[in-house]
Amino acid sequence: PHPPLFHTRHAEESAERPHLVTIVRPCSQNGLRKVTVLLNRRAVVSFEQLLLDLSEALGFPRWHRGRVTRLYTTHAREVRGVCDFFCGEVAFLALGKARPVLNSVQDALEELFPEHSHYRADALRVWEKKLRPAPDKAAKADSGYSEETENTGKVQEAQRDAHTQVKNHTDAHTSQHADKNQQGQYIPDSQKSNKKNSCKKTAHLPNNLQKLRVRGEVKKRHPSPIGPFKHNELLRDADIPSPILCENCLATKSRPLAPGLIGTLSGRVPLPPVSKKQKGSHHTDQEVKPSDVSNSPSSPQVSRDKEKSCAPLQLLRPAPHAASAHTEARLADSCVLPSEGTGLTLADIERCYEIGRLIGDGNFAVVRECRRRDDGQPVAMKIVERSKLIGREHMMQNELSLLGSLSHPRIVRLLAHHHTRTHSYLVMELVSGGDLFEAINDKGKFPEPEAGRMVSDVSEALDYIHCRSIVHRDLKPENLLIEKVSAGIGRLKLGDFGLAMVVTEPVFTICGTPTYVAPEILCETGYGVAVDVWALGVILYILLCGFAPFRSRDRDQEELFKLIKHAELHFPSPYWDSISEGQTEAKGLVRSLLKPDPTVRLTAEQILQHHWVKAMASVCSQRALPDKTKRD
Numbered sequence: 001p002h003p004p005l006f007h008t009r010h011a012e013e014s015a016e017r018p019h020l021v022t023i024v025r026p027c028s029q030n031g032l033r034k035v036t037v038l039l040n041r042r043a044v045v046s047f048e049q050l051l052l053d054l055s056e057a058l059g060f061p062r063w064h065r066g067r068v069t070r071l072y073t074t075h076a077r078e079v080r081g082v083c084d085f086f087c088g089e090v091a092f093l094a095l096g097k098a099r100p101v102l103n104s105v106q107d108a109l110e111e112l113f114p115e116h117s118h119y120r121a122d123a124l125r126v127w128e129k130k131l132r133p134a135p136d137k138a139a140k141a142d143s144g145y146s147e148e149t150e151n152t153g154k155v156q157e158a159q160r161d162a163h164t165q166v167k168n169h170t171d172a173h174t175s176q177h178a179d180k181n182q183q184g185q186y187i188p189d190s191q192k193s194n195k196k197n198s199c200k201k202t203a204h205l206p207n208n209l210q211k212l213r214v215r216g217e218v219k220k221r222h223p224s225p226i227g228p229f230k231h232n233e234l235l236r237d238a239d240i241p242s243p244i245l246c247e248n249c250l251a252t253k254s255r256p257l258a259p260g261l262i263g264t265l266s267g268r269v270p271l272p273p274v275s276k277k278q279k280g281s282h283h284t285d286q287e288v289k290p291s292d293v294s295n296s297p298s299s300p301q302v303s304r305d306k307e308k309s310c311a312p313l314q315l316l317r318p319a320p321h322a323a324s325a326h327t328e329a330r331l332a333d334s335c336v337l338p339s340e341g342t343g344l345t346l347a348d349i350e351r352c353y354e355i356g357r358l359i360g361d362g363n364f365a366v367v368r369e370c371r372r373r374d375d376g377q378p379v380a381m382k383i384v385e386r387s388k389l390i391g392r393e394h395m396m397q398n399e400l401s402l403l404g405s406l407s408h409p410r411i412v413r414l415l416a417h418h419h420t421r422t423h424s425y426l427v428m429e430l431v432s433g434g435d436l437f438e439a440i441n442d443k444g445k446f447p448e449p450e451a452g453r454m455v456s457d458v459s460e461a462l463d464y465i466h467c468r469s470i471v472h473r474d475l476k477p478e479n480l481l482i483e484k485v486s487a488g489i490g491r492l493k494l495g496d497f498g499l500a501m502v503v504t505e506p507v508f509t510i511c512g513t514p515t516y517v518a519p520e521i522l523c524e525t526g527y528g529v530a531v532d533v534w535a536l537g538v539i540l541y542i543l544l545c546g547f548a549p550f551r552s553r554d555r556d557q558e559e560l561f562k563l564i565k566h567a568e569l570h571f572p573s574p575y576w577d578s579i580s581e582g583q584t585e586a587k588g589l590v591r592s593l594l595k596p597d598p599t600v601r602l603t604a605e606q607i608l609q610h611h612w613v614k615a616m617a618s619v620c621s622q623r624a625l626p627d628k629t630k631r632d
């Protein structure tokens with residue numbers, strides 16, 4: 001017998017294989033929330049972290065009062081550790097510190113098992129027993145809930161909120177629901193009596209754990225119809241790029257947020273309000289001030305490790321491409337920090353760079369506009385809080401080693417990187433026109449020439465990296481930066497190489513962002529650089545019509561993945577009526593990029609030769625020329 005072709009492939013029943021698990025959070029007032037995550041045991045650092053991350057995936061950040069603190073099997077057995085979690089169950093109930101009401105548990109079970117009434121009834125009986133008033137102290141202690149039911153807790157919180165006039169809109173959201181609840185919520189008698197009997201054991205929420213990226217969908221009880229495809233609606237409701245759990249690195253992108261929580265169209269992970277900085281705000285010491293060290297969520301061991309990991313200052317000097325060789329060499333040469341990098345502090349960084357306004361924030365980093373003090377050169381500085389990367393350090397390594405080795409006009413240049421005890425600073429070429437995601441949000445969709453030019457730009461970048469056997473794996477509008485070349489004319493540059501890797505044989509790691517993920521990634525049949533071309537196909541589709549080609553009406557990720565695997569492409573009227581039709585034109589190109597079989601999908605090199613791409617790029621170049629040149 002032949003040995004297995006690819007050693008990275010997971011056997012069907014392997015514990016290492018990622019499993020789909022569905023978590024429902026019963027919320028007595030808000031309906032329930034559901035998330036399906038692809039989890040790999042290897043990737044879960046601790047149970048506390050798992051709770052925290054599931055909570056965030058369900059739309060309850062760590063600071064939120066509704067955060068998940070307990071997990072139960074459908075038959076009311078508490079999951080107390082990672083082993084418990086990975087013992088074969090595929091569905092769990094996530095609870096907060098308040099005692100759940102039976103009605104909401106019932107709703108959750110219905111959501112999970114709509115067609116299995118016997119199973120549901122059986123599970124409900126166990127829950128009924130569990131939630132019955134505890135007869136004695138020992139039983140109360142075991143229940144683990146505070147005196148509050150979900151209802152009373154929310155009401156009290158709402159009153160407290162009103163009293164302190166907290167204006168935070170998240171709290172307001174909760175208060176609203178609490179009022180509603182006060183008026184209308186049915187609390188079974190058994191639950192009411194529980195208030196007296198249950199113990200005061202408070203829920204443990206570890207705050208020393210970092211976010212794990214889980215893909216998630218927040219399911220509304222009565223999802224509003226998506227209706228006619230409007231870009232904003234699409235992004236907000238159906239196709240907000242939400243993360244997929246990467247089985248090795250858990251490296252993922254944005255996630256959807258619960259309605260009413262802090263939300264941006266980008267679906268980027270919300271930060272607690274206290275630390276959230278606004279775009280355009282000015283730099284403060286907070287990012288690295290010494291108190292961060294003591295307040296740092298990291299354990300002492302982690303801190304020590306971080307200490308060791310402080311790398312000396314490195315300046316990267318990749319061979320610059322001809323057009324900008326001079327500027328880039330000058331940039332790299334002129335940054336002078338102390339030769340010994342260990343022990344670098346923010347003060348050292350600030351001696352070299354004037355750190356300015358916030359221009360971007362991702363899941364792992366904030367990006368600030370900076371100016372090099374010695375030559376006044378504007379640069380972008382990506383500031384990564386390393387405690388956020390625990391277990392995913394290789395993401396930054398990727399960015400440093402891969403991006404640092406690349407030099408192409410359509411790829412963001414990494415110029416230098418510096419590391420203090422707590423943070424890493426990646427100094428990059430400043431691309432000042434924002435990212436494509438923002439542009440799509442602003443414009444909705446683009447005329448064919450502009451879309452074609454963008455495809456040409458991205459294909460140039462992809463052709464360059466694919467020739468070097470590098471797959472990006474996270475191609476999406478957020479990672480395409482716009483370089484303003486002249487009034488109204490922008491060119492794209494590819495950035496964020498956190499998930500990139502060198503691919504020499506088929507890869508099986510599941511990662512990416514759902515809307516853009518290629519079918520072969522989901523099918524686990526092994527993939528290569530063609531996944532970037534698929535993502536480009538999705539982007540082109542969005543550019544031309546303003547919505548994504550594969551959409552789940554109910555924001556159900558499983559459904560979305562089914563649609564992607566099926567890869568049935570539609571060009572709904574009237575949105576596509578005016579788009580050029582032929583095989584050598586726009587729709588033809590979309591079809592050629594979104595071929596489910598990666599072996600017949602166009603390559604980046606072929607895209608650059610595509611009739612429509614060449615024609616559109618040339619139209620744009622003509623437009624960019626000064627009038628005089630055009631007349632000549």
Ligand SMILES: Nc1ncnc2c1ncn2[C@@H]1O[C@H](COP(=O)(O)OP(=O)(O)OP(=O)(O)O)[C@@H](O)[C@H]1O
Pocket residue numbers: 252253254359360361362363364365366367380382412428429430431432434435478479481495496498
């Ligand atoms: N060189 C740059 N010039 C200008 N803006 C940039 C630059 N690099 C990044 N940005 C902005 O910052 C945002 C976040 O950057 P980036 O995607 O690299 O961070 P991240 O934490 O790795 O993000 P993600 O959430 O995708 O993992 C980008 O979407 C972009 O808007």
